[in-house]
Amino acid sequence: MNTPASRPRPSTIHDVAREAGVSRGTVSRVLNGGHYVSPTAKAAVDRAIRKTGYVVNRHARSLITGKSDSVAFLLTEPQERFFEDPNFNVLLRACTQALAAQDIPLLLMIAGTEDERRRNLRFIEAGHVDGVLLVSSHSGEPVVARLHEAGVPVVACGKPLGQTTKVGYVAADDRDGARDMVRHLYMSGRRRIATVTGPLDTPGGVERLAGYREMLAECGLHADEALIATGDYSRVGGESAVAQLLERAPDIDAVFVASDLMALGALDALHQAGRHAPDDVAVGGFDDSPAALAARPPLTTIRQPWDRISGEMVRMLLARIAGEKPSTVILPTELVVRESA
Amino acid sequence: MNTPASRPRPSTIHDVAREAGVSRGTVSRVLNGGHYVSPTAKAAVDRAIRKTGYVVNRHARSLITGKSDSVAFLLTEPQERFFEDPNFNVLLRACTQALAAQDIPLLLMIAGTEDERRRNLRFIEAGHVDGVLLVSSHSGEPVVARLHEAGVPVVACGKPLGQTTKVGYVAADDRDGARDMVRHLYMSGRRRIATVTGPLDTPGGVERLAGYREMLAECGLHADEALIATGDYSRVGGESAVAQLLERAPDIDAVFVASDLMALGALDALHQAGRHAPDDVAVGGFDDSPAALAARPPLTTIRQPWDRISGEMVRMLLARIAGEKPSTVILPTELVVRESA
């Protein structure tokens, strides 16, 4: 009546069977697709379910089927990144919703440290989830191998680098996005286009740099290594990278920064150097995360289609759980022109 | 060997019992605290567990105990807000970690629409989680009542307004934080101090305004209703609120904005009006979210102790699950002085 513990005993399949005047087996059959059940029986059961407010006990079901009907969202990133980078936020939310549409709960696991990784792996390997959505940008991730060994279906966000085992993944077309941005910079008259890359052990780091190089060549621009600086996807990383760039090549008139967050840092560095975006130096970002709008001036950037990415991740994971082989999905990006370039 | 389905059969309590040369009951006893077990038997079981790599099957356990050993993080906010407001990010992460330390998985539930709310409630009421961490700032939340009726332990983040049922909650000291900020503004010489409040059906909206009024009075400043504008916790909301303020009272020299995100909008409005922070108008925020650092100039703000808030929420929820009555925890905030004020 007052505090907890007063939770009413939920009705069971037994109650439903009694109410409907059929056996428990029949109730179970309608619950599981309604095959081999007469229309009359089905109708009676449906009515009884409604009347009793019956909801299946997932534990009992899972005990038999060996499936948990839940999925893990495993984030193997240092906490700071999760804090700082709005992309995770967006991806997590979208995956949760895509799963919810199928009535599948998402278990959030944050494994930034070795210790947490061990605990979470133990949990997963014990069969407590049917599959995992893996978010981890850095290569050489031992988690992928472990999961594969345990036979747990996995779908990664972004191409897992340095993996011998093949794992399904979905990614945005990083290279093409980078090409679009550099082309945009070129078309708007820029000729000394620098870049701040992501870490070169991440797919975004490698691919966006490749796109930058390709488009530079196609535009007939000289590939000057002094125009390339490496960042770490953090704001301060972007700041110091651009500071370096400014020192090495004071004549740059544009910089393609491989993430919005780093682009924020780029703006900081420019500001400190007394340079203005976009007038003195155009700044192009990547992600179209909330950070792009928060920037002053708002960032011209490359949109990653997070909704589609997460939708595909979920679809693929469910397919893998159902026994399908791993596959790869590459989604197109889109140039979003705002004020910074 | 290759794809899924090859998941090895995990060892059961039976395997452990055989290995240890004891009954399954004994194994279960050491698993559940080790009471009524001889040291010899315990040692043998521990060894057997290590040898077999046994991990308890939670479904089987839950089927008996009626507990799920998992907790829901229920967010009843429109999606946009979750997207935009970094606070959720921080809180979610901190709760996940606090729970993980106890080996309790967190189920993330985002229920922005009526439909999602229904689905999630159904899931929760079916007993699939032992308790819920509720994040929902607006009052008149029917979810609280439903959960209470179903006898599900709940701990809210922030005081649930307009509730007849008493639910445990933990909150930052909003009023005191507001007082600190207004005092800071006053001490630095400001005399026409305006405020942008949160929605007045949220605890942060009401309490921070109350703190503002109190401190104004204590400083002997005239309470001018023209200096009060209401925002909606969004960036654009903050922007238009300050635009209004500037129109109504062009002579303001400071504004206390009830959230960092709105403060970002305040900065936008100031910029558009050709006013500068902090020189022309000092801007004080609230939250110390990542947005505070992203702001130009970086925001002077009131830090909400998210780590402690989430830690207390988890502690309290676990206590409630164990049968304790609901309680209230108010945590102190802290003034963080940066450049905007």
Added chain:
DNA sequence: CTGAAAGCGCTTACAG
């Protein structure tokens, strides 16, 4: 302290 036994709520061959 310990084993044998019942039972949690479900699904799934197996007969009909």
Added chain:
DNA sequence: CTGAAAGCGCTTACAG
């Protein structure tokens, strides 16, 4: 199409 029965892996009184 449908019921009776076995069994999923565990916990928990109940005897000893």
